[in-house]
Amino acid sequence: MYSFNFLFIFSYWHVFLAGLIVTLLLALSTFACAFVIAIALVVIKKSGNMILGKIADIYSFVFKSIPALVMIIWIYYALPLFLNVALSPFVAALVALSLNLSPFVSESIISGINAIPKGQYESALLLGMNKIQAMRFVVFPQVLKNIMPDLMGWFVTELKFTSLASIIGLNELLHVSNIIISHTFLPFEVYTMLALIYLLFVGAIEIAVKRSKRINYKVLI
Amino acid sequence: MSSDIIEIKNISKSFGNLTVFRNLSVSIKRDEKILITGPNGSGKTTLLRCIAALERVDNGKIIVDGFKINPYDSWNNVEKFMKKQKIGFVFQEIQLWPHFTALENLTKPFIVAKGISKNTANKMAEEILTIFGLDGKKYQYPDFLSGGQKRRLFIARALIMDPEILILDEITANLDIELKREIFSIIRKLMKNKTVIIVTHDMSNIPEFIDKIYRLEKGRLISLH
């Protein structure tokens, strides 16, 4: 009979904390990079430039098709072979996950923009606003409201995807958990702790998503 | 000649291979109140959008109060035209800005486009809200207004800049008689010194202030009286 020993693993709290910090840092920086790339993709697609638009489409197709885990492994192990640069596990995971996430974020943003009727923008122009003012005061706060639940959903996905980086030895939550297990031989307790930590953070974000639906983004303009 | 505020000369407009109108011409005199009718899909909205420079014609020209928008004008020129605030356009579909209160829907254009102070803008907007019977609703968001209140607020917003030309596209469609009367009585009060173009396919009650009626059909505009 397996006897539980949760108290013992609490003495490893600082190791969990270190892993958690890496996980959050990776999730946040990945999300920030993916968002910047996504904005570029949106601008390109909305600009109507045929050639750039095609390139953006190919980019999206490629990085949506390759599994995140394969991307991480490829960038960490294969890319250095002909680029002659060794990337740290963190940077490799950051690059792989950003490339992987960006097409999805750009699609969310585009559908958020397309959901705003043309007349919202046109009426602003007719009332004397220029294009930039119309975008800023009329379109942007509405787009933000439309896409916020989606964006938070992508952040949750990203938070979970960071665990894939354990495969290249990044000291994020899953990897440090495995290390703790190799010291304590308590897989049940450690993995349960790990699951609970994810549950706590994802739960917090879910609450934030519900709250976000009530935000009026005019406060940002 | 100069009494015409809108001159439309031989304009053509197509969407792909759908020709909406070909060689359409009409002149509208300053302060004239005209009504345009015609079946659904005959191009009434498109004609209004061309006049307001929201849509570009393929051929011909439209001159609004001396300002000419050419078929292939740069955006700069269109923007200059819009900045002049000649036209108040009430769309067929209500387009209130949902993230702004009723009051803000009226004041934002003032504050943003004209740089008028918030206090002054509020005062002007409150006057208009009162005229439209919406003084109790100024802090309400559009989603919380009734259909008739939204309609009135939307018309109020088109009038806020005191445009010389007021364009009303099917604004009484689906409204009950009571509300129709109420809306037209407000418009009647505010339309002095304005050119008014009303589009409707409902000919059952034509406001008595109308000077001329046109019918748009098969790409041509026919004068009915």
Ligand SMILES: Nc1ncnc2c1ncn2[C@@H]1O[C@H](COP(=O)(O)OP(=O)(O)O)[C@@H](O)[C@H]1O
């Ligand atoms: N942006 C557009 N693209 C393609 N077709 C359009 C567009 N706008 C209007 N149309 C078409 O042009 C015709 C006239 O439309 P519209 O001006 O809205 O008619 P009305 O207002 O008289 O009902 C319709 O057949 C409509 O489908």
Ligand SMILES: [Mg+2]
């Ligand atoms: Mg129409």
